[in-house]
Amino acid sequence: MDIEQKQAELIDHFVKQASAQKGSALGSVIVEATSHPSLFAFSEILAVPTVAELEGTDNSLYLEVLRLFAHGTWSDYKSNSGSFPQLVPDQVLKLKQLTVLTLAETNKVLPYDQLMLELDVSNVRELEDFLINECMYVGIVRGKLDQLRRCFEVQFAAGRDLRPGQLGSMIQTLSNWLATSDNLLISIQEKIKWADTMSELDKKHRKEVEDRVEDVKKSLSLKKLHTVIRPMLTSEGLRRSTVNLVE
Amino acid sequence: MASSSSSGLTFKLHALVIVNISDHYTRVKSQMNPPLTSTSSTSTVNNNSSNGMEHHQQAPRVYGCVIGVQRGRTVEIFNSFELLCDPSTHSLDRSFLEKKQELYKKVFPHFYILGWYSTGSDAEESDMHIHKALMDINESPLYVLLNPAINHAQKDLPVTIYESELHVIDGIPQLIFVRSSYTIETVEAERISVDHVAHLKPSDGGSAATQLAAHLTGIHSAIKMLNSRIRVLHHYLVGMQKGDIPCENSLLRQVSSLLRRLPAIESEKFQDDFLMEYNDTLLITYLAMFTNCSSKMNEVVDKFNTAYDRHSRRGGRTAFI
Numbered sequence: 001m002d003i004e005q006k007q008a009e010l011i012d013h014f015v016k017q018a019s020a021q022k023g024s025a026l027g028s029v030i031v032e033a034t035s036h037p038s039l040f041a042f043s044e045i046l047a048v049p050t051v052a053e054l055e056g057t058d059n060s061l062y063l064e065v066l067r068l069f070a071h072g073t074w075s076d077y078k079s080n081s082g083s084f085p086q087l088v089p090d091q092v093l094k095l096k097q098l099t100v101l102t103l104a105e106t107n108k109v110l111p112y113d114q115l116m117l118e119l120d121v122s123n124v125r126e127l128e129d130f131l132i133n134e135c136m137y138v139g140i141v142r143g144k145l146d147q148l149r150r151c152f153e154v155q156f157a158a159g160r161d162l163r164p165g166q167l168g169s170m171i172q173t174l175s176n177w178l179a180t181s182d183n184l185l186i187s188i189q190e191k192i193k194w195a196d197t198m199s200e201l202d203k204k205h206r207k208e209v210e211d212r213v214e215d216v217k218k219s220l221s222l223k224k225l226h227t228v229i230r231p232m233l234t235s236e237g238l239r240r241s242t243v244n245l246v247e
Numbered sequence: 248m249a250s251s252s253s254s255g256l257t258f259k260l261h262a263l264v265i266v267n268i269s270d271h272y273t274r275v276k277s278q279m280n281p282p283l284t285s286t287s288s289t290s291t292v293n294n295n296s297s298n299g300m301e302h303h304q305q306a307p308r309v310y311g312c313v314i315g316v317q318r319g320r321t322v323e324i325f326n327s328f329e330l331l332c333d334p335s336t337h338s339l340d341r342s343f344l345e346k347k348q349e350l351y352k353k354v355f356p357h358f359y360i361l362g363w364y365s366t367g368s369d370a371e372e373s374d375m376h377i378h379k380a381l382m383d384i385n386e387s388p389l390y391v392l393l394n395p396a397i398n399h400a401q402k403d404l405p406v407t408i409y410e411s412e413l414h415v416i417d418g419i420p421q422l423i424f425v426r427s428s429y430t431i432e433t434v435e436a437e438r439i440s441v442d443h444v445a446h447l448k449p450s451d452g453g454s455a456a457t458q459l460a461a462h463l464t465g466i467h468s469a470i471k472m473l474n475s476r477i478r479v480l481h482h483y484l485v486g487m488q489k490g491d492i493p494c495e496n497s498l499l500r501q502v503s504s505l506l507r508r509l510p511a512i513e514s515e516k517f518q519d520d521f522l523m524e525y526n527d528t529l530l531i532t533y534l535a536m537f538t539n540c541s542s543k544m545n546e547v548v549d550k551f552n553t554a555y556d557r558h559s560r561r562g563g564r565t566a567f568i
Binding site: 173 | 481
């Protein structure tokens with residue numbers, strides 16, 4: 001959430017710049033935006049009408065670059081490097097950061113091998129440095145590095161720009177979440193009712209037992225009046241012990 | 248009499264102050280009521296007057312001072328203490344106030360008297376006298392009012408903070424009370440005690456069922472709040488999809504990052520740990536039950552033996568075991 005706040009001013013600044021200029025001048029604005037170290041959101045710039053006009057013109061390459069940064073990954077760039085202009089090192093770094101975000105979208109646990117493949121990094125040390133310095137210190141990702149199991153557990157990842165189809169799946173996830181929590185609420189209520197009924201039953205049972213003890217006591221005390229002293233002692237003892245029994 | 252304040256001061260009220268005021272009020276109320284009920288039941292002659300008095304004292308007004316710190320435009324009210332008010336002259340006990348002020352200054356050198364508090368449903372004219380009396384300690388004192396009437400329908404706290412402003416009414420400049428908004432601040436210690444009060448268990452220690460019910464009710468209300476908030480988000484996204492609301496990308500990004508954190512607990516490792524802990528708890532409960540049962544059996548056998556032992560001494564049956 002803090003990343004959004006940090007980015008908000010930058011986004012405004014670039015949107016203003018983009019709407020003020022046209023054509024090839026936009027190209028430099030786009031390059032500047034994509035190399036900026038704290039900017040990860042590009043859909044606002046994409047939405048500016050002057051940028052959309054670039055489509056189909058000579059400068060459509062820049063539009064493609066912007067789209068790549070908004071939705072694509074490093075492997076997309078590598079496979080179609082012909083259709084994109086040469087990227088400066090800042091842009092390369094940014095694209096790799098965005099790739100990590102995309103990977104975090106699908107899995108929560110990212111194995112090092114997959115990361116190394118996607119990011120074109122050959123050894124674990126470099127990968128970990130990249131993750132720690134470029135991703136975690138910037139604040140776009142939070143998680144734990146597990147070197148023994150060679151994976152990266154993502155706890156939080158900043159959001160990338162949305163593809164048009166993603167809104168539907170987000171709504172679906174939200175409604176699933178809602179349904180699950182509704183069910184949970186119902187089952188908690190049932191559990192509370194169950195606990196109450198069980199305690200009611202228990203109290204009733206106790207009361208029944210105590211009533212029976214009272215009855216036995218009364219019947220024995222009646223017997224007491226009809227017996228001699230010695231037997232009285234034994235029945236007295238028996239009565240006391242039966243009382244203790246049903247305690 | 249109360250409109251909204253325009254002084255631009257932001258107020259932060261600590262939970263301790265609210266607890267203090269309500270404690271003061273409850274104490275005074277409970278100390279006053281029992282003696283009155285006993286006298287009114289014995290004599291009928293005094294019934295009317297004591298009934299009248301009882302009615303007045305059913306809702307006693309308590310008074311006190313609030314202290315805190317003012318830094319720039321932020322006023323933070325940390326603590327409060329009680330004061331005696333003379334009902335006939337409607338003035339506060341000055342010497343007591345000054346003594347208390349000195350004592351508090353020694354312990355908290357940074358705290359100043361920021362104003363005073365009282366209980367009741369609305370600010371009254373007579374309160375202005377006390378307010379003006381305090382104006383020589385603090386040029387613009389605050390008046391914190393707590394409404395002790397319990398209203399289940401009301402969602403906010405029944406606490407209002409009034410400031411005094413000089414308004415021209417009918418050509419005469421007068422001081423009137425104006426309401427100000429405030430926020431609640433808590434320190435860690437305050438949060439713990441408020442949490443403790445909120446989770447009061449039934450005082451008889453309850454049966455296991457009532458404790459379980461209380462715990463589950465807490466969880467239930469927490470999940471309900473979460474549920475309502477997710478519903479709002481859901482509604483908002485559906486509206487965005489239909490096109491009723493313009494797309495706000497920043498929000499969408501935040502929602503997508505939030506949703507990425509789900510499912511929060513589905514990995515295999517979690518299942519293993521969870522099942523292990525579940526089984527451990529069940530085992531321990533089982534073991535405790537076993538121990539209980541065997542000790543009870545032991546007692547039963549002992550008593551049975553004792554009972555039939557006596558019988559055998561009188562030449563009756565032999566022991567059971």
